[in-house]
Amino acid sequence: MAQPNPAPFDAIVLGAGAAGMMCAALAGQRGRRVALIEHGEEPGRKILISGGGRCNFTNLEAAGDRYLSQNPHFAKSALSRYTPQDFLALVERHGIAWHEKTLGQLFCDGSARQIVAMLLAECAKGEVALACGAAIADVGHGDGLFRVTAGGRAYAAPSLVIATGGPAIPRMGATGFAYDLARQFGLKVVQPRPALVPLTLSGEEALFQSLSGVSTEVIARSGRISFREAALFTHRGLSGPAILQISSYWRHGEQIGIDYLPDQAADWLLAAKRVTPRATLRRLLRDALPERLADTLYDQIGLDGDLGNLPDRALTAAQARLADWRFTPNGSEGYAKAEVTAGGISTADLSSRTMEARRVPGLYAIGEAVDVTGWLGGYNFQWAWASAWAAAQAL
Incomplete structure (x- = not known):
């Protein structure tokens, strides 16, 4: 049976997540005929669960130094040309109420569904042809056209945008499809790994x-990188914002350091010995930390008795340990609990201005599929918007 002629599109965007919808909408509004293909039954599923359902849609502090990549400069161009203020203006045009939480993080007052609805409205404005529940069966390239078979339909266009994300949160349908496609077209892939993910402990640290x-609020460190936010102990190890942040930099076998008392001066125990010699380390720790944590740390340090009766060298050692308590995680909770994927399609193979593959004209990669990973707190959404904008201007 003869196949129907492919639809006459200017661009095919694979993946109706944050980056894919944004790119398709912007390109469509520039007069491009765009097909947006999503293998899931509905668009924007990761958006819907983000920010506790309120979508931390950007961060006012977004800048190149808040992103990990083998090329630390790659993200700067797109981020400078499409800023958090640009996306915020779009949010406000749609009448979506928002608030700043902490550290520049912007959230919807209502629901993350408002952001998805906004993006879908923008796609409709650009007359984007959206196909959901369309599993991709084949992707090919020849005679200047990319050909995609998805959901039993054939598509063809001179441009193809990979916006299918990474494998983080597989229950949302996330896969490594972007990497397979990149390799098919000869693009390098930086080894993907879970990022913004809880770390696990075993052995004595259990x-x-x-x-x-x-x-409790701590400073978490990995190498020269540190974050001051809350850490949370779990039945498997360590979590909370400070740990999620540091997890993106941590490598298996390395240690992380925790400063449990980030507001204390370096010699606080020696000062306490002079001012309150009859105080105990347990009491001081209970005054500063949750009781269960204070007692556990006290038992580990093992300094009994009044401070006045303890040698300075023992107090100095205790100060140092509490300021840099070392853990060696045995792993992470993996893609199932990771908020994003680090690594991905190598930036060495992409233009930082347009997101186009250097050696495959018409092929683009944006969003989480690319080896650009932001900090926790809206940074990855801003990369999605900015990289999508950059590609859309070139389509």
Whole structure:
């Protein structure tokens, strides 16, 4: 049976997530005929669960130094040309109420569904042909056209945009399809790994699992990188914003350091010995930390008695340990609990201005599929918007 002629599109966008919808909408509004293909039954599923259902849609502090990549400069061009203020203006044009939470993080007052509805409205404005529940069966390239078979339909266009994300949160339908497609076209892939993910502990460090549910503000460190936010002890190890942030930099076998008392001066115990010699380390820790955590740390340090009766060298050692308590995670909770994927399609093979593959004209990659990973707190959405904008201007 003869196949029907492919639809006459200017661009095919694979993946109706944040980056894919944004790119398709903007290109469509520039007069391009765009097909947006999504293998899931509905668009924007990761958007819907983000920010506790309120979508932390950008961060006012977004800048190139808040992103990980083998090329730390790659993201700067797109981020400078489509800013958080640009996306915020779009949000406000759609009458979506928002608020700033902390550290520049912007959230919807209502529901993340408002962001999905906004993007769909923008796609409709650009007359984008959206196909959901369309599993991709084949992608090919020849005679200047990319050909996609999806959902039993054939598509063809001179441009193809890979916006299918990474494998983080597989229950949302996330896969490594973007990497397979990139390799098919000769693009390199930086080894993907879970990022913004809880870390797990075992062995002697497993005793901290008894603190499951305890949270406190800390400074978490990995190498030269540090974040001051809350850490949360879990039944499997460590989580909370500070740990999720540091997890993106951590590598298996490395240690992380935790400063449990980030507001204390370096010699706070020696000062306490002079001012309150009859105080105990347990009491001081209980004054500063959740009781269960204070008692666990006290038991680990093992300094009994009044401070006045303890040698300075022992107090100095305790200060140092509390300021840089070392853990060696045995792993992470993997893609199932990771908010994003680090690694991905190599930036060495892409134009930082247009997101187009250097050696495959008409092929683009945007969003989480690319080796650009932002900090926690709306940074990855801003990369999605900015990279989508950059590609849309070139389509």
